[in-house]
Amino acid sequence: MKLTRRLTLAAGLAVATLGMAPAFAQAKEVTKISFMEVIHSLFYSPLYVALDRGYFEEEGIAFDLVAGQGSDKVTAALLGGSVDIALAGPETTIYVETGKSPEKIRIFAGLTATDGSFLVGRAPAQAPFDWASLKGKKILGWREGSSPALFLREALGKAGLDPDKDVEIITNVAIPARVGAFMSGVADYGTFFEPDVTKLEAGGLYAQTNVGQAVGDIDYTVFIARQSYIAEYPEIVGGFARAIAKAEVWIDTAPAAEVAASLSGYFPGVSAEELAQTVERHREAGVWKTTPAVTPEAVAALQALLVGNGLMPAGSEVPYERVVDPQFFEAAE
Known part of the structure; x- marks a missing residue:
C-alpha cells in the first residue's frame, strides 16, 4: 500500500521581546493524503466549504482535488492504492464487496442525501413537472450502473414509465463531453449537475426539476476508503469525517452569499450571483446532508434500487x- 506522506510544518521561533527568553512554538504535523472526487461539481459544496473554512486544516489533513470522472475510475484508483480517500457513489462499495477483489472498501461518512442532478430541457419547465411527459423522448444519461443512471431510471419508473421501452437513454457520452453534446442537439432532455446546469441555462436551455426529489432520500455520494487504510490511519479517517460534519452543519444555515464566497475559489468561472443561486437550488431540493451519518435504512434502500435495476440478484444483499x-x-456527531 502506498505510504501516506506526512508533512511537518516548521515550528516558528518567537523572538524574545521585553527581556523574555525566546520560545519555540509547537510544531503542527499535517498529513498530506491522496484524494479523488468522482467529478468536480457544486453538488459537493460541503466538501469545498470544509476546505475553504479550514476544517481539514484544523484536523491536520491536506489534499489536492483530483476529479476521477466516474465512480468506476475512482474505485479502481482507490483499490490500486494510488488514492487514500475518495468521494464516490455508495454502490461502488457494494460492487467491490460482492466482487473478487481481495481488498475491500468501506463508507465512513456521507455527503449527499439524494440525487443532486437536475433534468434540463429545451423549453421552459411546467410546474409541477410531470415525469410521465418524457414518454417517447431521448434523454442524455450517464454510464449504466452509475448512481445518476440508477436514480434517473427510478424517477422514470415512479412515473409509470419503463426506462427500457418508453424512453431512449443515451449512456455512451463521456462526462467531459456531455454539456457540449447536449448543447449541440443530442437528446431532448439530459440530467446534469451544477455548475453545468447554470452553463446550460446561460446557453438558452431550461432546468426542469431535481431528480432526487422524484426518488426520495437514498445516500448518493459518500466518502470511502480501503479497510486496510482505515485500520492503519483511523485518526486521519476520523478527522476527515469531523471536517465534513462541520461543513454540513455550516452550509445548512449560512447565508447563500457567504456560502457563495466560500465556494468562489473552487469555481472561478461561475459568478457570485450564480453561485448563490445554485446554493438556494440545492437547498430547495434538499440534497445536502446535515450530518455525515449513513443509516442501515439508506443502505437497504440503495440495495433495493440495485436489485430492481438488475444490478444485483435478489437475495444477495450485503449486511450493513x-x-x-x-x-x-x-464520533463526529
Whole structure:
C-alpha cells in the first residue's frame, strides 16, 4: 500500500521581546493524503466549504482535488492504492464487496442525501413537472450502473414509465463531453449537475426539476476508503469525517452569499450571483446532508434500487456492517 506522506510544518521561533527568553512554538504535523472526487461539481459544496473554512486544516489533513470522472475510475484508483480517500457513489462499495477483489472498501461518512442532478430541457419547465411527459423522448444519461443512471431510471419508473421501452437513454457520452453534446442537439432532455446546469441555462436551455426529489432520500455520494487504510490511519479517517460534519452543519444555515464566497475559489468561472443561486437550488431540493451519518435504512434502500435495476440478484444483499464503518460519523456527531 502506498505510504501516506506526512508533512511537518516548521515550528516558528518567537523572538524574545521585553527581556523574555525566546520560545519555540509547537510544531503542527499535517498529513498530506491522496484524494479523488468522482467529478468536480457544486453538488459537493460541503466538501469545498470544509476546505475553504479550514476544517481539514484544523484536523491536520491536506489534499489536492483530483476529479476521477466516474465512480468506476475512482474505485479502481482507490483499490490500486494510488488514492487514500475518495468521494464516490455508495454502490461502488457494494460492487467491490460482492466482487473478487481481495481488498475491500468501506463508507465512513456521507455527503449527499439524494440525487443532486437536475433534468434540463429545451423549453421552459411546467410546474409541477410531470415525469410521465418524457414518454417517447431521448434523454442524455450517464454510464449504466452509475448512481445518476440508477436514480434517473427510478424517477422514470415512479412515473409509470419503463426506462427500457418508453424512453431512449443515451449512456455512451463521456462526462467531459456531455454539456457540449447536449448543447449541440443530442437528446431532448439530459440530467446534469451544477455548475453545468447554470452553463446550460446561460446557453438558452431550461432546468426542469431535481431528480432526487422524484426518488426520495437514498445516500448518493459518500466518502470511502480501503479497510486496510482505515485500520492503519483511523485518526486521519476520523478527522476527515469531523471536517465534513462541520461543513454540513455550516452550509445548512449560512447565508447563500457567504456560502457563495466560500465556494468562489473552487469555481472561478461561475459568478457570485450564480453561485448563490445554485446554493438556494440545492437547498430547495434538499440534497445536502446535515450530518455525515449513513443509516442501515439508506443502505437497504440503495440495495433495493440495485436489485430492481438488475444490478444485483435478489437475495444477495450485503449486511450493513460490510458496507459502512459507522464509528467515525458517530464520533463526529
